[in-house]
Amino acid sequence: MKNSITLLFLSFFLFISCDHKHKEYAKGVLFYSGFPHERELIGEVIELDTALLRYPFRIRIEGDRAIVMDLHGLDHYGHLFQYPGFQYLSSFGKRGDSPTEMLSMENFRLQNHVVWTLDANKSELTRLDFSSSGDSLLRDETVTLDEDILRPLDFAIYNDSMFIIPDYSGENRLCRVNRNGRLIDKIGIIPTIDEKALENARPALAQAWRSFLDYNPNNGILAAVTQLGEVVEVYNLKDSTHIIRIGEHGEPEFKVSDGYGMPTGIMGFSDVQVTDSAIYTVFHGTSFKEIARQSGRLPDGGKYIYVFSLEGEPLCKYVLDHYIYGIWVDEDTKTIIATDVNDDQPIVMFSIK
Template identity: 85%
Template sequence: MLLGDIVLKNNVSLLFLSFFLFISCDHKHKEYVGNVLPYSRFPQEKELEGEVIELDTALFRYPFRIRIEGDKAIVMDLHGSDYYGHLFQYPSFQYLSSFGRRGDSPTEMLSMENFRLYNHELWTLDANKSELTRLDFSSSGDSLLREETVTLDEDILRPLDFAIYNDTTFVIPDYSGESRFLKVSCEGKLIEKIGAIPTANEKVLQEARPALAQAWRSFLDYNPHNGVLAAVTQLGEVVEVYNLKDSTHVVRIGEHDEPEFKVSDGYGIPTGIMGFSDVQVTDSAIYAVFHGTPFKEIARQSGKLPDGGKYIYVFSLKGEPLYKYVLDHYIYGIWVDEATKTIMATDVNSDQPILKFCFGSV
């Protein structure tokens, strides 16, 4: 990470400036439906110490996501200067190659919001182009090659995350506010709308749905083995668990409540906290990175605070709080291997941004 990027990596506003909305949420006297349940404590809490993985090359400006499959690790750079994705040998983290070249040509990317591994292939999302791109590993396995690009329908508002449902379908958050998620075909066509924003603010839900949907921006993950789709809010403290096999839905709201905004000089200014920044649904649990940093403190410190979250919250596949891990580093993205009891994470504050946590038996 370059010294000139210190301001960039600490500038939290880059992650939520697009969500400055003309809304004001009143959180008093809220009434939720029966599947919305509060939580305030975790039955077990444990401190975890991170092991820094030494890299032999300086590539990253804002290492945001990490995924591992077999002997390959892929790390996404949210603000990559030349490339948005980097491929490494695992577990040595020897650098192999980069992909997702930054640029405005038809084969380049204007942004990368996330990427997914599925059936030994990789899909990326470019919100600025409203495109999903499929890449495949080369025969030698040391690079990723562009195979196809899918352009999303114009009526699918700016997609900021996605998950792969099956061979033919993606799940994308619905920023129109008319539903919570969209099922989209592999040709980019809308198939089905799923759920609704679980807010108690009925007035805003009726009068400013697109604005509310942006305030409820969530990171999501889907596990096809158990059919669980989990979504965690970037602002506030809300965890949603959809079981797409039996159509059940549970919402868990923590002590920091829904995403909070207030109107000031024509802008919607966050008044609550930075919430979650990543989530993974494993075969047995849901793991989410939590920040909990008040916006007032972020503004007061003016870039001096470490960027990221010091907590990993673990929930059951039904949304029940299980574990709270307290970390010795601030992190953004995670990849969990329950077989080895290992969590790999990204740290945007360090020139050595890859960390390894061992969480023992669960």
């Protein structure tokens, strides 16, 4: 299972030293180079009673149910488990090209005992409800997304009538989409200082700035973290403020090849969760040069969990003994459940007490 893989932008005047040159960013951009606290975490592997997962990319938990998304599932993309014991219950999101099957699953959301999945290849959001026994998920409805929404690779549920999806046209940062899949509007811009890319290569720029999202309706915070580079964006959708934090690796680096953005810098973040009190992220920090040099010998994933405040201030850096991709944070029990694509037993628990 190894090796497969801003609402407001204000006026100018702040400086950062990226590659040792001062660069001018907008007033809403802040920078960090470290964390006030750093801890090592030792993971406890959770033994599963089934060998289903090829590339466990995402995990979410609600009540006594856990769902693991398999990015490269052979037969199904989603698997339902009992929690906390992780006894296997059933699978969903059957792989195939029939109307009731999925060509891909980019992400899923588990909220109020309802599951939404995203299929980028079909440009569809699908809702699933739990069966009366709670042991399986049943397909309830499918929403086809507007053609103006270019290849949606992530989504967040804003409320009962709206989704938020990244904009990959390069013209804006986010799309607001209604419950029927229609585009309402686009907001924000990519917070880059690469004027050449903004003028000539917006789609490639948007690809390089691919971000993972999470939204917490309890505090109104939407966080976006870049898959390349080290950029964290925090939108407060209650007061319409927007903060951008850039770490020491800077914004995503890429070159344009045949209209596509090809990464040249580092692998950045691979997951984000906004809890009621903080923003938790998985960070890799491995350069593509090193990945190529090692030619498949490096573990796949990130060995860091970066924690930020709801204003994007760096709080804590956790150094892990496993390389992970997806996380679920339970602040009540002070635990983090993570997915490790390098191991046949891919679910790991970390205590942050």
